[in-house]
Structures are given as structure tokens and as C-alpha cells.
Amino acid sequence: MNRLSAAFARLKAEDRAGFVAYVMAGDPDAGASAALLDALPTAGADVIELGVPFTDPMADGAAIQAAALRALNAGMTLKGVLKLAAGFRAQHAETPLVLMGYANPFHAYGFSAFAADAARAGVDGVICVDLPPEEDAELRQALAENGVALIRLATPTTDDARLPRVVADTTGFVYYVSTTGVTGAATGAAAEVGAAVARIRAASGLPVAVGFGVRSPEQAAAIARAADAVVVGSAIVAANHDGGADAALKLVSELSGAVRGA
Amino acid sequence: MxxxxxxxxxxxxxxxxxxxxxxxxxxxxxxxxxxxxxxxxxxxxxxxxxxxxxxxxxxDFIGRPSPLYFAERLTEAFGGARIWFKRDELNHTGAHxxxxxxxxxxxxxxxxxxxxxxxxxxxxxxxxxxxxxxxxxxxxxxxxxxxxxxxxxxxxxxxxxxxxxxxxxxxxxxxxxxxxxxxxxxxxxxxxxxxxxxxxxxxxxxxxxxxRDFQSVIGREARAQMLEREGRLPDAAVACIGGGSNAMGLFHPFLEDESVRLIGVEAAGEGVDTGRHAASLNGGRPGILHGNRTYLLQDDDGQIIDAHSISAGLDYPGIGPEHAFLHDSGRAEYVSATDAEALEMFQLCSKLEGIIPALEPAHALARVRDLAAELGPDGLILMNMCGRGDKDVFAVAEHLGERL
Structure with a gap:
């Protein structure tokens, strides 16, 4: 069983939702980023999403865009991200690691080479924000050949007619974007999220992680009661920028505690 | 057709x-x-x-059709092919x-x-x-x-x-x-x-x-006007390119007219070799940005590089995907003009034709000059004057060291 399936099976056995922590690779630099990654599992992250910095992150809000630019200015590249991933994997055999980014850096690296190197680095899944199902065949095949999951996004605008297509080739889990908007904006109402999660679970047969706009432990707990996992990104990235790794890890502890207690 | x-x-x-x-x-x-x-x-x-x-x-609102105008004094000055302007700078709001x-x-x-x-x-x-x-x-x-x-x-x-x-x-x-x-x-x-x-x-x-379809009104009108005024199609249709909408609008109705060369002029900024330019086709490679796969200015890691041009309208690190296709297939030619050339043409066109061009079509005019010489007096060039220069007078004055 791969690490993602194993992690969600464990969560199911423990009868609780998981906590997914998003951090930007290379923010503020490669060394600090490696140290933060290393500490996330102990702080309570069940799954880690590692942001791949891109100059033009159209679906991200101010916090994550600024983090991406800091990382790029400090010299982070996709090759550097894979190196961070490999470093993390050498120390942590179980915690799944998912890369989240935009198509152009993967395209520039070459989809096949990227998929092979990601697998070698111990990456378990990839989320590519601007490759909708209509456009992701090339990356999907490359990842599949290397045993890396392609995790797709479902959104409030993904209606019943479209949902089967969106979840058809998704592996690992489905990432439900709980609001129309960029990362860090307001989250959707818990009741609506619950209905959406049920709909996606039924269509996909996969666990559903919910993110975009989750900031506080209370919100995280509310989402955790409806979803298989809760994703927090912008708030952690902002804490890391404002207060350093200590502040980010403290927030991760609080959020994961709230998710576990929900 | x-x-x-x-x-x-x-x-x-x-x-x-x-x-x-x-x-x-x-x-x-x-x-x-x-x-x-x-x-x-x-x-x-x-x-x-x-x-x-x-x-x-x-x-009634835009003022179409825009006229086709024989640029007689520029034709004389360049000493070669007859140069016609499609006057889309006369549209309401001053551009295409x-x-x-x-x-x-x-x-x-x-x-x-x-x-x-x-x-x-x-x-x-x-x-x-x-x-x-x-x-x-x-x-x-x-x-x-x-x-x-x-x-x-x-x-x-x-x-x-x-x-x-x-x-x-x-x-x-x-x-x-x-x-x-x-x-x-x-x-x-x-x-x-x-x-x-x-x-x-x-x-x-x-x-x-x-x-492209909405902008193709430019090429449809110009094609009919050229036939009416000169009795034949132009040898070349020339337009400046940032994202490429005025060029695509001009080119599209001529795509099946194989005798008509289609020439797009990108912004070379300080020079395509300097790295400070906006020439995606001449100085970029294919990638994915803003919803489409096309030529982009990008580094080895796929990060987007900022474009540079004296003209804000050409200052974009990508180009319309149809231009990328026409470039690879060879149906259209893509060349470039520098900031300095655009400034020179901005002034020359103002003085000789009584038309202050926008900095964007001033780029196209720089290559029209070469093309006029290449084609000679029997040649016929159609250029889209896609915008007027009123918006640029402050920026140009500053570049020329004049205080307004």
C-alpha cells in the first residue's frame, strides 16, 4: 500500500480526520524550509503539501504568492524542491508528501523527467493547479508510470455533470476547494462543505481533503467533522513569515489538535 | 471563401x-x-x-469602417514600396x-x-x-x-x-x-x-x-479596401505584437492568400540579445501561462521573466497561441524592433504624415522601412496603425529629455 492510502487507512482506523499542512518550499530559504519540514510530523501534520514556487500563481492569494517570490529570490528551483523532498523522505518513512504547484515549472523540467525524479525523491502525489482534467493527460500518464498520485481539485463550481470527469483519474485523495476564490480567502460554510464532501466521496470512492480559507482551530474542527482531512496553507505560511518556524509549528499543533479533537 | x-x-x-x-x-x-x-x-x-x-x-459607436490611407510621404522617405495604413487609431478611444x-x-x-x-x-x-x-x-x-x-x-x-x-x-x-x-x-x-x-x-x-474573430473586422475591411484602392492584395501585411490582437485581426482574413506575407513585429526593448525585451517568439520558448500553451519569456526553471519595452502595450512575456502556431508553421514571419527604433519612427511618422502613432505601431513602422526597400517601388505594404500616440507623449518627451 502506498503512503497516501496507508495514511488515510490509519486515520480511518483511528476514526478521525487528518491534518494536512501546506508550506512553501524554500521560504525563506532552503535550510529553514528543510528544518520546518522535518518538524511538521511531530507537530501533528498527517500529510504535508509542499508548495513549488512559481512567479505567477494565479489561484493563490497574497500570502502564498509572497512566499513563492521569497523562495525564488532565495534561489529555490524545482530541482531544489525535489532535493528538499528527498531530504525529508530520508528521515520520515511514513508521512505522505504531496507537491502542489503550477504547470510551467513541471513543463520546463519535462513531465516525464519530473515524474521519475519526484518518485525517486519519495514524493507521493502532485497537485497541479492549472492543469484541469482536459489538459493533464501528459502529466497524469507520466506520474502513473512512476507510481505517483495525481490529485485533482474539485470546487463549488464543479457540478454533478462535471464531477465524474474530475474524479475519474484522481488517485490518493480529492482536494475540495471549499470556496470560489484564491487561497487564504474566506472558507465555505460548514454545512455546504459537508454536502459537497459527501457528493465527492460518493463519486470518487476516495478520501476528501478540504482546504482554501481554513485559518483557525475552530474552523479546522468544523471542517474536520465533515471531511477526511483539513488542509491549511496560507495561515501557516503567514505564521512562518511573521514569527518564524516556531510560530508556524505552534499553529500546526493547535490546528492538528483541533482536528484530532473534532 | x-x-x-x-x-x-x-x-x-x-x-x-x-x-x-x-x-x-x-x-x-x-x-x-x-x-x-x-x-x-x-x-x-x-x-x-x-x-x-x-x-x-x-x-455608430466606434466609427467603423476605419479608413485605408496612403502614407505618401513615408513612401517617399523610405524610397521603396507603397505604404498604406489601416487607420484603426481613428477608432473611438484611439486604438483597435x-x-x-x-x-x-x-x-x-x-x-x-x-x-x-x-x-x-x-x-x-x-x-x-x-x-x-x-x-x-x-x-x-x-x-x-x-x-x-x-x-x-x-x-x-x-x-x-x-x-x-x-x-x-x-x-x-x-x-x-x-x-x-x-x-x-x-x-x-x-x-x-x-x-x-x-x-x-x-x-x-x-x-x-x-x-481574433472580433478583431478580424480590421483585416476584412483592409482586404476589401486594398482591392478597391490598388486593385490587388498587398505583398505584405505588417503589425506590431504584444499579445498579438491587432496583428491576429489583421492577419486572419489574409491567411489563405498565400501571396500575402504576414509580418509580426515584436518589441525588442533594448535588444533581443540583452535579455531586456518583450519578444516571446524571437527570445522565448513554449510553456504554460494564463490559460494557454504558447511561447513565453522564462528561465530554465520555468519561472516567468519580466518583459521589457518602452511601450506598455507590448510589455507582456507571452504571445497569443495562434501566433505561436503561425510562427512554427512558417505562415507568418516574426521580427522585432527596439525601443530606440520605435522612438525614431514615432517622431518620423508625426513629422512626415501628420499622424502621431502609438509607440506600439511605431515598432511595426521600423520594419516597414526595411521591407519597403526590400520590395522596391512595385511593392505594396499594408500596415495596421493600431493606435494613436496621444497616450505616449509624456513618456516620449521624457525619453527625449523634454520637460512638459
Whole structure:
């Protein structure tokens, strides 16, 4: 069983939702980023999403865009991200690691080479924000050949007619974007999220992680009661920028505690 | 015109591809909207009522058809081929941009949108969008890079007069690409009621084809006017290229006329070799940005490199996917002109023709000069004068060391 399936099976056995922590690779630099990654599992992250910095992150809000630019200015590249991933994997055999980014850096690296190197680095899944199902065949095949999951996004605008297509080739889990908007904006109402999660679970047969706009432990707990996992990104990235790794890890502890207690 | 198989004018395909370029590279949130837009546009473009609306407003509000003008003194000065200008700078709001805005805002009304958003670089597309939105009573928000706001103040004021809200974009370098990112973010957030009027032949399908279709009024008129005035087609049709909407509008009706060379002029900034330019085809390589696969200015890691041009309207690190296709297939030629050449032509055209060109078509004029010599006196060149230079006088004065 791969690490993602194993992690969600464990969560199911423990009868609780998981906590997914998003951090930007290379923010503020490669060394600090490696140290933060290393500490996330102990702080309570069940799954880690590692942001791949891109100059033009159209679906991200101010916090994550600024983090991406800091990382790029400090010299982070996709090759550097894979190196961070490999470093993390050498120390942590179980915690799944998912890369989240935009198509152009993967395209520039070459989809096949990227998929092979990601697998070698111990990456378990990839989320590519601007490759909708209509456009992701090339990356999907490359990842599949290397045993890396392609995790797709479902959104409030993904209606019943479209949902089967969106979840058809998704592996690992489905990432439900709980609001129309960029990362860090307001989250959707818990009741609506619950209905959406049920709909996606039924269509996909996969666990559903919910993110975009989750900031506080209370919100995280509310989402955790409806979803298989809760994703927090912008708030952690902002804490890391404002207060350093200590502040980010403290927030991760609080959020994961709230998710576990929900 | 009967279409031959493999005709250049048949693109895009059902997936919105021009060969291997184009497509719909957007976040899932936007996909349903993009598909809905495609369906609405497909229905509108063959609806006689929609087309009549477009033609009526094009005539009465924009002032179409724009004249075809023989640039006699530039022809003399360059000493070669006869040079004709398609005068799209005489359109209402002073550029070709409004052709497309009219089409898209009419479509927005048809789709029941209650809010219009747009990105703008030089401000011409923002002004044109604000103008048409005002005419139809739709609230309009324009995203504009903070750097561009600084160098295009008169256009910012125009948009405000027209009732639009101009939102400065400080992310990235504060230019056109950043304004486009911000407009896409707005659209992602307000998918239900908002229509995004993209200003060039880029973005996710159907935008590249739709914007081209609305701008093709330029080439259709010019083709008929050339036949009427000169009794034959031009040897070359020339236009400047940022995203490429005026060029695509000029080129498209000539795609099947194999005798007509199609020449796009990119902005070479300080020189394509210097790294400070906006020439995506001459100095970039294929990648994925803003909803389409096309040539981009990017580094080895796939990070987007900022474009540079004296002309805010050409200052974009990508190019419409149909141009990428025409480039690879060899049907169109893509050359470039530097900031310095554009400044020289800006002044020359003003003095010799009594037409102050925008800095954008001033780039095209620099290559028209070479082409005129190459073709000789029997040659015939059609150039799209896609915008007037009033907006640029402050920036040009500064470059020439004059204080206004």
C-alpha cells in the first residue's frame, strides 16, 4: 500500500480526520524550509503539501504568492524542491508528501523527467493547479508510470455533470476547494462543505481533503467533522513569515489538535 | 471563401488548440465558466441578431469602417514600396482594442453578466472596456499594474471618468502580466456574475479565437479596401505584437492568400540579445501561462521573466497561441524592433504624415522601412496603425529629455 492510502487507512482506523499542512518550499530559504519540514510530523501534520514556487500563481492569494517570490529570490528551483523532498523522505518513512504547484515549472523540467525524479525523491502525489482534467493527460500518464498520485481539485463550481470527469483519474485523495476564490480567502460554510464532501466521496470512492480559507482551530474542527482531512496553507505560511518556524509549528499543533479533537 | 483541407484559417480545433498551442490551462474553479463562455460564444457568433448588434455599434459607436490611407510621404522617405495604413487609431478611444471590447461586452449582456472586469497594460484596453461598459450601464473593474499606472496617467483618469474602478496591482513587477493574474483571481472569486473581458488573443480557449474573430473586422475591411484602392492584395501585411490582437485581426482574413506575407513585429526593448525585451517568439520558448500553451519569456526553471519595452502595450512575456502556431508553421514571419527604433519612427511618422502613432505601431513602422526597400517601388505594404500616440507623449518627451 502506498503512503497516501496507508495514511488515510490509519486515520480511518483511528476514526478521525487528518491534518494536512501546506508550506512553501524554500521560504525563506532552503535550510529553514528543510528544518520546518522535518518538524511538521511531530507537530501533528498527517500529510504535508509542499508548495513549488512559481512567479505567477494565479489561484493563490497574497500570502502564498509572497512566499513563492521569497523562495525564488532565495534561489529555490524545482530541482531544489525535489532535493528538499528527498531530504525529508530520508528521515520520515511514513508521512505522505504531496507537491502542489503550477504547470510551467513541471513543463520546463519535462513531465516525464519530473515524474521519475519526484518518485525517486519519495514524493507521493502532485497537485497541479492549472492543469484541469482536459489538459493533464501528459502529466497524469507520466506520474502513473512512476507510481505517483495525481490529485485533482474539485470546487463549488464543479457540478454533478462535471464531477465524474474530475474524479475519474484522481488517485490518493480529492482536494475540495471549499470556496470560489484564491487561497487564504474566506472558507465555505460548514454545512455546504459537508454536502459537497459527501457528493465527492460518493463519486470518487476516495478520501476528501478540504482546504482554501481554513485559518483557525475552530474552523479546522468544523471542517474536520465533515471531511477526511483539513488542509491549511496560507495561515501557516503567514505564521512562518511573521514569527518564524516556531510560530508556524505552534499553529500546526493547535490546528492538528483541533482536528484530532473534532 | 471555400476552405481547403488543412487551411490555416480552420483553427482552433475542438479542444481550443492551434496545433500544439492554446488549450484551457485554468484552475478547476474556472473550467465550468470557460466551458459556458465557449458555448455562449459558439451560439452568438452565428446569430444574425448578435452580428447585427456588433456591426451597428461598430459603425455608430466606434466609427467603423476605419479608413485605408496612403502614407505618401513615408513612401517617399523610405524610397521603396507603397505604404498604406489601416487607420484603426481613428477608432473611438484611439486604438483597435475597442473592437474586441464591443464584442465581448455584447456577449456579456447576452449571458446575463452583471459585472465586467478587465486587465490593462498601456491602458488602452482598460479605457476601451470602461467605455463600452459605460455605454451599456455595466459596472466595470480594471486591474492595472502600478508601474503602468505611473507611465499612463491620462488613461487612468479616462477610466475613472468613464465610471470604472481602477485597481492598482503591486504584485510581481506591477505590469500587464500581474494585472492579468489579478483579474484571473477576481474571476475565480466571482465566477457567478462576472464577465472577464480579456484584451488580447491569449488566455484559455475560447478567448484567443473569440478576440481574433472580433478583431478580424480590421483585416476584412483592409482586404476589401486594398482591392478597391490598388486593385490587388498587398505583398505584405505588417503589425506590431504584444499579445498579438491587432496583428491576429489583421492577419486572419489574409491567411489563405498565400501571396500575402504576414509580418509580426515584436518589441525588442533594448535588444533581443540583452535579455531586456518583450519578444516571446524571437527570445522565448513554449510553456504554460494564463490559460494557454504558447511561447513565453522564462528561465530554465520555468519561472516567468519580466518583459521589457518602452511601450506598455507590448510589455507582456507571452504571445497569443495562434501566433505561436503561425510562427512554427512558417505562415507568418516574426521580427522585432527596439525601443530606440520605435522612438525614431514615432517622431518620423508625426513629422512626415501628420499622424502621431502609438509607440506600439511605431515598432511595426521600423520594419516597414526595411521591407519597403526590400520590395522596391512595385511593392505594396499594408500596415495596421493600431493606435494613436496621444497616450505616449509624456513618456516620449521624457525619453527625449523634454520637460512638459
Amino acid at each position: 471555400t476552405q481547403r483541407p488543412n487551411a490555416f484559417s480552420q483553427w482552433p480545433d475542438a479542444r481550443g488548440r492551434f496545433g500544439e498551442y492554446g488549450g484551457r490551462f485554468v484552475a478547476e474553479t474556472l473550467m465550468p465558466n470557460v466551458l459556458r463562455l465557449e458555448a455562449a460564444y459558439e451560439a452568438a457568433k452565428t446569430d444574425p441578431a448578435f452580428l447585427k448588434d456588433f456591426d451597428d455599434f461598430a459603425r 482594442k475597442i473592437n474586441n471590447c464591443l464584442g465581448q461586452v455584447l456577449l456579456a449582456r447576452r449571458m446575463g453578466a452583471s459585472r465586467i472586469i478587465a486587465e490593462t497594460g498601456a491602458g488602452q484596453h482598460g479605457v476601451a472596456t470602461a467605455t463600452v461598459a459605460a455605454r451599456f450601464g455595466l459596472p466595470c473593474v480594471v486591474y492595472m499594474g502600478a508601474t503602468d499606472i505611473e507611465r499612463q496617467k491620462p488613461n487612468v483618469f479616462r477610466m475613472k471618468l468613464l465610471g470604472a474602478e481602477v485597481i492598482p496591482v503591486t504584485s510581481g513587477t506591477g505590469t500587464l502580466k500581474d494585472a492579468m493574474n489579478e483579474a484571473l483571481r477576481d474571476w475565480v472569486t466571482n465566477v457567478k456574475d462576472t464577465f472577464y473581458v480579456i484584451g488580447t488573443v491569449a488566455g484559455p480557449h475560447p478567448y484567443p479565437a473569440m478576440v
